[in-house]
Amino acid sequence: MNKLLIANWKMNPDSEEAAVGLAHATDLEGVIICPPFIYLESIRGALKNAQLGAQDIFLSDGKPHTGEVSAAQLKEAGVEYVIVGHSERRALGETNELISLKLKAALSAGIRPILCVGEGDREDPTSEEFITEEINNALSGLDKKEEIIVAYEPIWAISSNEGANAADPDYVKKMIKKIIRLSRKHIHHPTVIYGGSTNSANIQSYLGLDGVEGVLVGSVSLQSAEFAKMAEIIKKNNK
Ligand code: PGA
Numbered sequence: 501m502n503k504l505l506i507a508n509w510k511m512n513p514d515s516e517e518a519a520v521g522l523a524h525a526t527d528l529e530g531v532i533i534c535p536p537f538i539y540l541e542s543i544r545g546a547l548k549n550a551q552l553g554a555q556d557i558f559l560s561d562g563k564p565h566t567g568e569v570s571a572a573q574l575k576e577a578g579v580e581y582v583i584v585g586h587s588e589r590r591a592l593g594e595t596n597e598l599i600s601l602k603l604k605a606a607l608s609a610g611i612r613p614i615l616c617v618g619e620g621d622r623e624d625p626t627s628e629e630f631i632t633e634e635i636n637n638a639l640s641g642l643d644k645k646e647e648i649i650v651a652y653e654p655i656w657a658i659s660s661n662e663g664a665n666a667a668d669p670d671y672v673k674k675m676i677k678k679i680i681r682l683s684r685k686h687i688h689h690p691t692v693i694y695g696g697s698t699n700s701a702n703i704q705s706y707l708g709l710d711g712v713e714g715v716l717v718g719s720v721s722l723q724s725a726e727f728a729k730m731a732e733i734i735k736k737n738n739k
Contacts, residue, residue, distance in 0.1 A: 504714030507721030525724035553581035571609035596637035618653040639686035657696030666697035700729035
């Protein structure tokens with residue numbers, strides 16, 4: 501399978517013009533761009549090579565949900581992937597239970613979920629239990645054939661300046677192995693990726709690890725030249 505390069509723009513940029521410009525500059529083969537909801541429509545129109553993702557989703561349970569966006573609305577907007585359970589959303593109070601419902605909402609609309617899991621502290625001895633719970637809660641009860649991307653994003657490695665906190669590849673290797681084992685209890689073929697302070701200098705050290713099928717990029721996805729270098733490296737890995 502081709503390796504994935506997923507851009508999580510978070511709450512950026514501040515204008516539609518800048519968003520469309522960034523989309524044009526990073527509209528590359530193998531890339532999935534996840535802009536803020538407000539730009540989905542215009543980014544969809546701008547992309548020729550990259551695919552469209554969203555950063556969150558909400559439930560269609562017949563109840564009123566002010567401010568939220570449903571799976572049906574995302575599908576209609578051309579969204580093919582959606583990030584679910586990013587640590588920045590979990591920090592706002594999103595529970596494993598809600599994440600599991602969001603995952604199911606995405607799947608039933610035919611949108612492929614990118615489930616984020618990851619522990620809060622570096623080398624924390626309870627990390628494994630923490631991640632086990634995140635995975636079991638999110639994936640249990642699913643059809644084994646579901647195609648889900650599981651992004652290992654240790655919270656301590658996210659958004660560090662110039663990649664300073666990026667996780668050590670040996671540590672990532674160990675955790676990815678566990679995540680694959682845990683995920684396979686629920687689904688046949690989890691696609692496992694890494695995220696956290698990735699850039700063009702360190703991406704290959706993760707892509708070269710057994711079981712790592714791509715990376716989820718935050719800050720650097722806003723720097724088009726640097727991100728394009730990452731896309732080049734992904735392309736070489738896919739040859
Ligand atoms: P980062 O963000 O690349 O800026 O660390 C990754 C993420 O939050 O998905």
